[in-house]
Amino acid sequence: MPSQSIYNAFLAHEGVALFEFLGSGALKPLAALPEWCSSLSLTNRDKSFRLGEKSPFLENFLAEAEEFWASKASGSANSGNWIETDSSGTQIPLEASAFWLAGKRVLLVRNISGTFSDQQKLFQTARDSLLTHERLMSEIQKKDILLHCIIHDLSQPLTSMRGCFDLLVGKKLAPDAAKFVQIGRRESQRQERMIRGILEAFSADLVGEPAAGQAEAASCDLISCAQRAVEQFAPAYAERGIHLVLAPYMDTERGWRAVGDAPRVDRVFGNLLENALRFSPNGSTVTVRAEESKGALTAFVDDEGPGLPKESSQKDLFALSSKGRGRPRKSGLGLYFCKITIERWGGTIGAQNRPAGGSRFWFRLPRAAQEAGDASEEHTSSPNFGPGSVSADHAGSKRPNSRPGR
């Protein structure tokens, strides 16, 4: 058994005061009191005292402790942290426990200064972060509301314009006028896509959707998305005299389901095709294809344009800016949307110059789990592809062979 002096020294070193509860709020010290006890006006001269009168917090805890002792439960009752202030204004963090020891009702009060400052720092950092997060979310919400207002105001006149063009399409017009109506109709559709692109790129809906790797992520058929985009852009390519081709691909028994929701993957393909169209010369070819590799599916859009400027980095290409590839661009929004969308699903996106000339934009998405389905994907009939190249010039026409395994 250790001597009383070692026992006292140990408790003093640990900042622990031990008391026996005598009943009716009275406590008797079981060892010499550590220095901090003077903050509660407790001295070693006292044989017993009422701690509750010294500290309102302890008075409160003693009521809880009495219930614990009366219950004869094992373990201990803990007070949680509290702070006492001594006469000099120094704050002392304390913690109390009540338990049974050798048949005695024991109250242990410990000075936790040693660990309290670390705990304080941890909580301070955590709560500062929570506040920052709250402020950020509030800003995003405000911007989202503003964005929706702007989008609404921009879209309204456009909807009227489109309605007018749609009405005119059904009229008997002179060939020149019909052509102008078609151009007006197409350009208003393009404008609508651009406005929707702004909304999709910045909407808080996008910020709030499941992050990469989460089970809730939707899945889509990558080839179907590619085909829809090719069909959508076929007229614009044809008008510029550029061939848009959906290349033959290696079929796979596991299909082409990738993580990501179909409408947004359609938009990604669309943005890449729009980008390629902007930089492709007349008579050149833009090819869309896909590959499977190590649990991921990769889509490519290859063009025969001037290629990427030497000084442009991947970061610059997909950043939100007005600087573009080779020559000034109207906006970096399209590629920025592609980047945030693909990365949101745990994918990657990039671009490089092709050895044969032109540029290659690609994105890679994780392969979706086999059973995953996507309610949001359009329920069009499965696209049929022939064994050779599929040209967008023929989009919509019946294709000769069904794609096996799908």
Place this chain on the structure above:
Amino acid sequence: MLQKKICMLGSFSVGKTSLVRRFVESIFDEKYHTTIGVKVDKKVVRAESEEVTLVLWDIHGEDVFQTMRMTYLRGMSGYLLVVDPTRKQTLEDALSLQARVREGMGQIPWILILNKCDLASEWEIDLDRIKILQNGGQPVIRTSAKTGEGVEEAFVGLARAVLHSAS
């Protein structure tokens, strides 16, 4: 002298500690110092023509890291439920906390404190909800621990309500 236990309740960073410091020590610190656990202060006030010692329990704010122990409220005579109106969630959290307190402790005098009234232009809370509470007889006081506005009124007002409720 009569002593009354008053608790400061509300989410983290709504200004509970700052209100106590302003009231007891006439000090305000712009920097946010989070409270862990409980700190007890005392101040004598005159209410209903008698002197009362308010024993002020500044209890840590609730968040994902810490929840408040209901045992802290034992013996409480009244409480100030503090909201930061620049953060609308703090009103929701406060009202939810108030429901828990009412369930656990019964009807006890309380005042809803809309703190940070020096930042009134940044308030986000739905003031119609506050009006509904006020119309139902709930005392609501706007305070600023920074400027001191409404602080004395809040504590002394609660002391009065506590004495009135006891009589």
